[in-house]
Amino acid sequence: MASSNPFANLQEESDALREAWMRHEETFLGDYLVSEVEDPRIHFPSLLTRGMLVETLFPGKQRDLIWQEYRFGLCMSFLQKVARQRPGIQTATHLRHALEQGLKEFKSMTIASYLQEAWDELQQAAEEEHYLKQALDAWQQTAWDGKQVQELLGTFMRRWASILHEQVTKPCVVLEPACGSANDYRSLAACGLAAKVHYRGFDLCPKNIENANRDYPQAAFEVGNIFDIPASDKSADFLYVHDLFEHLSVKGMQRGFEEVARVTRGMAVLSFFNAAYCPSHTIRPRDGYHWNRLSLGCLQKTMKDLCCEVEVIHTASFLKNAFGCHDYHNPGSATLVLHF
Numbered sequence: 043m044a045s046s047n048p049f050a051n052l053q054e055e056s057d058a059l060r061e062a063w064m065r066h067e068e069t070f071l072g073d074y075l076v077s078e079v080e081d082p083r084i085h086f087p088s089l090l091t092r093g094m095l096v097e098t099l100f101p102g103k104q105r106d107l108i109w110q111e112y113r114f115g116l117c118m119s120f121l122q123k124v125a126r127q128r129p130g131i132q133t134a135t136h137l138r139h140a141l142e143q144g145l146k147e148f149k150s151m152t153i154a155s156y157l158q159e160a161w162d163e164l165q166q167a168a169e170e171e172h173y174l175k176q177a178l179d180a181w182q183q184t185a186w187d188g189k190q191v192q193e194l195l196g197t198f199m200r201r202w203a204s205i206l207h208e209q210v211t212k213p214c215v216v217l218e219p220a221c222g223s224a225n226d227y228r229s230l231a232a233c234g235l236a237a238k239v240h241y242r243g244f245d246l247c248p249k250n251i252e253n254a255n256r257d258y259p260q261a262a263f264e265v266g267n268i269f270d271i272p273a274s275d276k277s278a279d280f281l282y283v284h285d286l287f288e289h290l291s292v293k294g295m296q297r298g299f300e301e302v303a304r305v306t307r308g309m310a311v312l313s314f315f316n317a318a319y320c321p322s323h324t325i326r327p328r329d330g331y332h333w334n335r336l337s338l339g340c341l342q343k344t345m346k347d348l349c350c351e352v353e354v355i356h357t358a359s360f361l362k363n364a365f366g367c368h369d370y371h372n373p374g375s376a377t378l379v380l381h382f
């Protein structure tokens with residue numbers, strides 16, 4: 043493990059973390075982690091967390107839709123990537139032709155096998171379910187950034203909402219540390235899951251909490267610190283955290299994990315953006331806080347002392363095995379699922 047901790051104690055580290063996020067404008071904080079590949083309607087770690095929550099609430103009942111949504115996320119991310127590289131509306135025409143013909147590439151771009159598979163399968167579905175045809179039509183008519191494509195990104199939000207609306211479930215307390223400006227909560231609200239649970243989110247940065255409370259006044263958001271989670275012991279059925287731990291010192295990270303273990307009674311889903319199968323953590327203090335690269339083996343070992351069972355899901359490997367996906371944009375993405 044390289045480099046020592048620049049902070050004398052957790053109070054000093056908390057002050058530095060708060061300052062690091064407070065230096066940004068409110069509007070930037072509200073947008074920077076919820077667009078493009080990180081749009082929680084198509085970003086795989088967000089879909090995985092929501093899938094786990096659905097599975098917790100309705101065990102075994104919605105697996106088909108969960109997997110369909112994973113593929114939807116992959117396909118829309120693929121189209122988004124192509125649209126960034128070749129924004130012209132004729133790209134949509136060429137891609138559509140290639141998919142209809144089952145070609146392996148178009149205009150020197152490889153067509154992902156999961157896209158072709160989804161296309162072929164959706165050909166059998168009702169017209170209104172063919173989200174790929176709709177996306178290509180919309181792209182041809184109004185360009186990728188047009189309103190129509192943006193609305194299509196909400197396809198599964200609407201599908202979930204219409205299904206969950208009628209479902210009855212047991213009470214479930216969901217806790218989200220480092221919730222940002224309701225970055226993931228916005229998709230919980232849009233898909234109807236928020237209405238099924240008792241959600242509480244907290245974040246160290248007051249500007250994020252102001253944004254979240256302004257946009258979702260009915261939800262419970264507060265300023266809080268993962269070093270001292272504002273919740274009593276074993277009070278959360280389902281806790282999730284996205285993209286926080288890489289920014290903490292080793293001491294801070296350990297304290298955060300212990301706090302997660304203290305307050306969670308069911309399952310915790312911890313999502314990382316920079317983790318790898320490497321022998322040790324690489325600790326990198328930067329900009330007054332940290333940008334670490336975490337070792338999945340070390341994380342797993344730490345977690346084993348804190349919970350009953352740990353699952354490691356390395357995103358790129360999971361998507362390769364499940365969908366033949368070879369182009370996931372972030373090889374450092376991984377999720378640890380802790381069972382208490």
Ligand SMILES: C[S@@+](CC[C@H](N)C(=O)[O-])C[C@H]1O[C@@H](n2cnc3c(N)ncnc32)[C@H](O)[C@@H]1O
Nearest residue numbers: 059063075220222225245246247267268284285
């Ligand atoms: C990279 S952002 C991730 C935000 C959100 N979870 C997402 O994935 O979009 C990290 C967030 O952690 C918050 N944060 C930093 N240190 C924290 C701490 N000690 N306790 C709680 N939140 C913290 C920041 O304010 C910021 O909103």
